[in-house]
Amino acid sequence: MLELILLALALPLVTGAATMAVRPPVALKSVNIFGSLLTGAVLLWIVGKVAFGGKFVSDWLYVDALSALLLLVVALLSMSATLFSASYMERELNEGRIKLGALQRYYLLLQLFIFTMICVLVVENLGLMWVGVEATTLASTLLVAFYFNRSALEAAWKYVMVCNVGILFALLGTILLYYTQVSAGGTGGEATALSWTALRAISGHLDPMMVKLAFVFILIGYGTKIGLAPMHTWLPDAHSQAPSPISALLSGALLSCAMYVLIRNLIVVQGALGAGFTHYALLIFGLFSVIVAIPFVLIQHDIKRLLAYSSVEHMGIVAFGLGIGTPLALYGALYHILNHAVAKSALFYLAGTISQQYGTKQMMRIRGLFAAMPGIGAMFLIAVLAILGTPPLNIFMSKFIIIMAAFQSGMPLLGGALLLLLAGVFAGMMYYCTRMVFGVAPAHFVRTAVGIPAMTAIALSVSWIIITGLYLPFWLRQILEQASLIVAGRG
Amino acid sequence: MQFLAILLLLSAFLLTRTTRLKSAVHILVAQSVMVAVACASGGLETETTHMLVAAFLTVVIKAGLIPYALFRIVALLEHEREVNPILGPNASSMAAAAAIVLTYATIDRTLPGVLSRDAIATSLALVFIGLLLIITRRQAIMQIVGLITMENGLYLLGLSTTRGLPLIIELGIFFDVLVAVSVLVILTYRIKSSFRSTDTSILKELKG
Numbered sequence: 001m002l003e004l005i006l007l008a009l010a011l012p013l014v015t016g017a018a019t020m021a022v023r024p025p026v027a028l029k030s031v032n033i034f035g036s037l038l039t040g041a042v043l044l045w046i047v048g049k050v051a052f053g054g055k056f057v058s059d060w061l062y063v064d065a066l067s068a069l070l071l072l073v074v075a076l077l078s079m080s081a082t083l084f085s086a087s088y089m090e091r092e093l094n095e096g097r098i099k100l101g102a103l104q105r106y107y108l109l110l111q112l113f114i115f116t117m118i119c120v121l122v123v124e125n126l127g128l129m130w131v132g133v134e135a136t137t138l139a140s141t142l143l144v145a146f147y148f149n150r151s152a153l154e155a156a157w158k159y160v161m162v163c164n165v166g167i168l169f170a171l172l173g174t175i176l177l178y179y180t181q182v183s184a185g186g187t188g189g190e191a192t193a194l195s196w197t198a199l200r201a202i203s204g205h206l207d208p209m210m211v212k213l214a215f216v217f218i219l220i221g222y223g224t225k226i227g228l229a230p231m232h233t234w235l236p237d238a239h240s241q242a243p244s245p246i247s248a249l250l251s252g253a254l255l256s257c258a259m260y261v262l263i264r265n266l267i268v269v270q271g272a273l274g275a276g277f278t279h280y281a282l283l284i285f286g287l288f289s290v291i292v293a294i295p296f297v298l299i300q301h302d303i304k305r306l307l308a309y310s311s312v313e314h315m316g317i318v319a320f321g322l323g324i325g326t327p328l329a330l331y332g333a334l335y336h337i338l339n340h341a342v343a344k345s346a347l348f349y350l351a352g353t354i355s356q357q358y359g360t361k362q363m364m365r366i367r368g369l370f371a372a373m374p375g376i377g378a379m380f381l382i383a384v385l386a387i388l389g390t391p392p393l394n395i396f397m398s399k400f401i402i403i404m405a406a407f408q409s410g411m412p413l414l415g416g417a418l419l420l421l422l423a424g425v426f427a428g429m430m431y432y433c434t435r436m437v438f439g440v441a442p443a444h445f446v447r448t449a450v451g452i453p454a455m456t457a458i459a460l461s462v463s464w465i466i467i468t469g470l471y472l473p474f475w476l477r478q479i480l481e482q483a484s485l486i487v488a489g490r491g
Numbered sequence: 492m493q494f495l496a497i498l499l500l501l502s503a504f505l506l507t508r509t510t511r512l513k514s515a516v517h518i519l520v521a522q523s524v525m526v527a528v529a530c531a532s533g534g535l536e537t538e539t540t541h542m543l544v545a546a547f548l549t550v551v552i553k554a555g556l557i558p559y560a561l562f563r564i565v566a567l568l569e570h571e572r573e574v575n576p577i578l579g580p581n582a583s584s585m586a587a588a589a590a591i592v593l594t595y596a597t598i599d600r601t602l603p604g605v606l607s608r609d610a611i612a613t614s615l616a617l618v619f620i621g622l623l624l625i626i627t628r629r630q631a632i633m634q635i636v637g638l639i640t641m642e643n644g645l646y647l648l649g650l651s652t653t654r655g656l657p658l659i660i661e662l663g664i665f666f667d668v669l670v671a672v673s674v675l676v677i678l679t680y681r682i683k684s685s686f687r688s689t690d691t692s693i694l695k696e697l698k699g
Contacts, residue, residue: 060659127656131663138670145678153682154694160678161634164671165625168641171664172618175645179652193657209601237697296699305699 001056004046005063005122008071009115011039016111025093025103029086032107033453036082039114043075051475062124062196065482069334070121070260072479073341076464077253078114080457084349085110085245087451091356092243098147106146106243113139113249120257126268127194129261130167130174133225136254137163144242144250155234155241162234163225170221176214177268180206196264200489203271211272218265219281225258228285228319229292232312236296239308240361244352247304251311251348252341259318259337266322267489275325282323283414289316290421298428302361303351306432307344310387313425314340320418321402322487326409330484332401338480339394339468343386346461350380353450353458354436363432368441376450377437379462384433386465388426394469495529496613499647500591503620506640507583510573512632516561519636523553526643529610530650541658542650548665549646557639557672564676565632571689578627590619610651617644631679631689635672642668 015035022028047068050056055064063071089106092098098106116139120132137160145156178194184205192198199206224231239247270278293313300306314336321333353376354369355361370377386393389400399422406415468476502522509515527549534542578586594615598608605611617640624637646664649656656664683689 125660127660128663131660131667134664134667134671138667138674141674142677145681148681148685150685151696153678153685154697157631157678157682157691157694158697160671160674161625161638164638165622165641168618168638168645171645172648175649175652175656178649178656182653194660213601236699241697299699301699 001046001049001063002058002061004042004049005056005061008039008042008046008118009122011035011042012111012115012118015039016108016115019104019107019111023100023104025090025100028103028107029090032082032111033086035111036078036114039118040075040079043071043118047072047075047479048475051478057197058124060124060128061122063122064486065479066260066263066334066486067121068479069338069483070256071118072476073256073338074114074117074121074253076461077249077341077345078117080345080349080461081245081249082110083453083457084248084352085243087454088243088245088352088356090451091448102146106143109139109143109146110246113143113246115139117253117257120261124196125194126174126177126196126199126261126265129264130171133170133222133258133261134164134167136257137167137225140242140246140250140254143246144238146243146246147241152241155237159234159238162231166221166224166231168221169217169224173214173217173219173221173265176210176217177265180210180214180272183207183210196268199268200271203268206268206272208273211269212277215265215269215273215278215281218269219262219285222258222262222265223285226255226262226315226319227289227312228315229289229312232289232292235312236305236308239311240302240304244304244348244355247307247352248345248348251308252345255311255315256337256341259315263322263487267487271489279323279325282319284323286316286319286321286323287414287418289313289319290418294421294424294428297425300432301363303355303363303366303432303436304348304361306363306429307347307351310425310429311340311344314344314387317399317402317418320414321405324402324405324409324411325488326405327484327488328408329402329405330487331480332398332405334483334487335480336395336398336402339398339465340387342461342464342468343383343393343395346379346383346458346465347387349454349458349461350376350383353454354380357448358442358445363436365442366436367439368445369437371439372441372445372447373450375455376458379458381433381437382462383465384429386469388429389422392469394465397469492529492532492607493609495525495532496609499525499529499613500616503617503640504584504587506624506636507587507620508580510576510580512565512568512571512573512630513562515633515636516558516565519561519639520554520558522640522643523549523558526647527554529647530655533650533654537654539654541661542655544658545655545661548662552665552669553639553643556669560672560676561632561635564679568632568683568689571630571632573628573630573633574690576628576633578623583623583627586623587616587620590623591616594619607651610647614644614647614651617641617647620644629690629692631675631682631691634691635675635679638675639668639672
């Protein structure tokens with residue numbers, strides 16, 4: 001197992017180094033597809049071993065079902081994003097939007113970005129998780145700024161500034177948590193300092209007042225990175241200005257990784273405080289994120305900004321599920337992380353393909369998708385229906401579980417409010433979606449074939465959306481069940 | 492420690508008053524050196540080598556590499572200065588003073604009689620003043636200086652409450668800070684060449 005984890009960490013770096021060594025676009029493409037598929041395969045192997053063999057523990061590395069779930073997200077998305085990049089960036093290059101040298105920079109940063117996300121998920125220590133989350137911001141900033149035009153620079157500046165300040169608050173919270181650990185006499189040397197397992201073991205002895213203070217800073221800090229309102233201001237800009245494969249990774253994988261770190265901290269905090277305070281905080285932030293996202297979804301013109309606000313909404317739903325806190329709700333929240341990641345990344349790939357074909361991201365100027373590109377149009381419709389929670393697609397299942405848990409645990413008002421808000425989102429997004437999908441394509445529309453790697457990535461993601469709505473394989477159910485036990489503090 | 496705390500607070504005050512980018516970086520160097528001295532003296536007192544290593548790294552990274560990168564870019568920006576900040580020098584100094592009073596009051600209330608009272612109060616004040624600079628200053632360089640001030644404050648907080656985080660985590664943080672500043676400097680270069688200015692208030696195209 002240790003070898004596998006080290007291999008998963010080394011592969012993106014090796015691929016990055018190989019990217020530096022080659023220059024022709026075709027070679028760059030093949031090296032990166034090969035590298036990412038290999039990384040993904042190793043990650044899936046780790047996930048399988050955890051599902052069937054249990055967790056892996058060592059001094060600094062730690063992989064249990066919770067990390068395995070997120071490793072699954074990163075594995076799926078890094079494979080599909082690299083496949084999609086191959087076609088997408090090739091077209092950007094051919095149409096002269098980027099230069100040859102920029103392509104190399106793109107792939108190098110992509111591999112570094114994947115590497116930092118894997119780092120966050122396999123380390124055992126809350127301090128190192130912080131270091132990893134900060135590193136993900138830094139690796140992705142230059143990808144957000146990739147086109148180096150005015151709006152990309154603006155988005156990147158806001159992204160790095162807001163997330164850095166946020167993450168420094170998380171560091172403040174982490175230092176306070178360490179202080180409580182030291183005060184409780186829980187450090188037997190360097191190895192246990194801020195160690196997650198050590199902290200969880202003594203969480204009952206931590207000073208509750210100090211832990212509460214630490215949690216406030218941790219929630220605000222990682223909440224910024226997760227995109228919970230009102231700290232979400234960087235998110236629509238960064239998601240809309242980054243190249244589409246990167247938007248998919250930011251929204252599907254990066255937000256989920258930040259959520260993962262928050263959950264790890266949450267488990268320790270709940271051990272010290274009990275559930276009340278953290279649950280209220282998460283419910284408030286979660287519901288508020290959904291409320292804030294809705295008007296922006298309704299009045300949006302830019303398709304990628306629309307998807308970005310939908311990410312704020314979905315992270316809000318996950319936080320809401322964590323805030324309900326019953327085993328069922330936790331299961332739903334974790335399941336929702338996975339579902340959202342796959343569906344949202346598919347949507348960003350589709351949005352990228354569509355905006356390349358139409359030459360615009362303005363939804364008002366996109367018409368007749370189904371007539372112009374039947375395959376893409378149909379998959380776009382399915383993915384939008386999925387993200388809105390239409391049965392029997394995967395997100396319906398997780399949203400249903402979360403809302404059912406809300407009603408079951410005596411919060412019918414909150415559950416009802418969430419249902420109502422989701423209905424609003426449904427109406428808004430379906431309005432734009434039907435306008436884009438149906439109707440007649442513009443007269444000047446020239447259809448260009450979508451590259452095979454991109455089609456593969458999109459088709460596989462959409463099939464995943466359909467299949468996991470109807471049927472969850474045994475190993476995945478196993479991971480989800482174990483992971484929700486871990487979040488409940490009983491794993 | 493009291494003497495260092497006063498000097499550190501003085502540096503933060505000066506940061507709220509300066510409008511010239513170059514002087515801001517000079518003050519930042521002085522501030523980082525003071526943090527390193529605090530760290531080294533703590534290390535000598537408790538005879539822990541890892542604090543000495545951390546002090547050395549602070550000097551190399553925060554008083555060496557980072558200011559070097561900042562000075563290089565500031566030399567290019569000779570006509571740039573902080574004009575028309577959201578809070579002027581007088582108002583920000585007042586806010587900084589209020590932050591210091593507030594942090595002392597908070598500490599006396601939550602941790603009465605704690606030994607490292609001055610150090611904790613100073614570090615929290617540095618965090619707040621750094622945040623103040625980021626929020627109220629328009630120049631990119633000033634915001635970067637604010638960010639490092641915040642980081643210095645947090646570093647000092649870790650030092651004074653728990654004698655510093657474990658070395659491996661601290662190494663990670665140092666590395667992150669270094670990369671963060673490199674990324675920010677690259678962005679600042681690009682903003683300068685695209686917008687002909689590093690006044691970040693012109694970054695307002697993306698809305699809604």
